[in-house]
Amino acid sequence: MTGPLAITLGDPAGIGPEVILGAWLRLRREGRAPPAFVVGGPELLRQAAERCGIDCPIVPIAEPAEAMFAYAAGLPVMAGLDGPWHPARPSPDGARLALASLQWGAKFALSGVASGLVTAPVAKGALAEIGWDYPGQTEFLADTCGRPYRDAVMMLAGPSLRTVPITVHVALAEVPGLLSAELIIHKARIVAAGLARDFGIASPRLAVAALNPHAGEGGQFGDEDAAIIAPAIAALQAEGIAAFGPVPGDALFTPRARSGYDAALCMYHDQALIPLKALEFDEGVNVTLGLPIIRTSPDHGTAFDIAGQGVADAGAMAAAIVMAAEMAAARERAGA
Secondary structure, eight states, X not given: OOSOEEEOOOOTTTTHHHHHHHHHHHHHHHTOOOSEEESSOHHHHHHHHHHHTOOOOEEEESSGGGHHHHTTTSEEEETTOOOOOOTTOOOHHHXXXXXXXXXXXXHHHHHTSSSEEEOOOOOHHHHHTTTOOSSSHHHHHHHHTTOOGGGSEEEEEOSSOEEEESSOSSOGGGHHHHOOHHHHHHXXXXXXXXXXXXXXXXXXXXXXXXXSGGGGTTTTTXXXXXXXXXXXXXXXXXXXXXXXXXXXXXGTTSHHHHTTOSEEEESSHHHHHHHHHHHHTTTOEEEEESSSSOEEEESSOOOGGGTTTTOOOOHXXXXXXXHHHHHHHHHHHHTO
């Protein structure tokens, strides 16, 4: 690995601090902790560890390179960016700390000082109150990397399933009008390239979900599958991408079906996230494909309602850290 991973704090009033601590402790015990550091919050994390009973030593560092050596003694945390820990009490100050951590983490990843970026959950409403003008962290990172939003493709990944929503945070009624063959082709290309570069899958197999029940049933339940999705699949196949479908959504996620593809391209948000969360909730990772940097995140939110109680499951954060490290290693092997 060329450098340590950068882990952002997320909203400090949420479960971010405690799942970062819990994930690090779990990975250390299992002998799987990669070189990494948290972007800010050494005193905040000390308070969280003490309150939640997490035995995770905090090692303040002055610069990311120190993490390569400091992580043997505990969790390296960048000094100079900090604040008080007030679980379940989101505030403008907490949002500013979350944003600063994200901004610095992105800079470290872009400069190559960090080999990848793992982002803890943020509260979009709290960020909006301090002037944040992005739908989410993914769009912020695309902008920071100088890429259009449409090139930042969200993939949800777990041990047995990877899904990609073609349309994301839009009303269900808007989905048919937003779908186009060009959009499906564009995202499928990015997914295929990302699976090859970051996951070492030489010839990725992409299952493409149908929009309508029974893939439209010959036009009885809508014509989008025949008019939009099928031509997109044909175009991808002509390019040499192993895409197939449209596969009816009720048949796409059975154990037998999942063994036949490396990622499922879904037409709308819940079509992609419901099966992933049903199967991999505690290990689900949000991966951003299409950017020059590696970015992963646990597939859950801030969970203010349980923050500070010591009950948050750190499994998804641990999985996000491990996946980022594996992606960085895959890029290094490929010379990317």
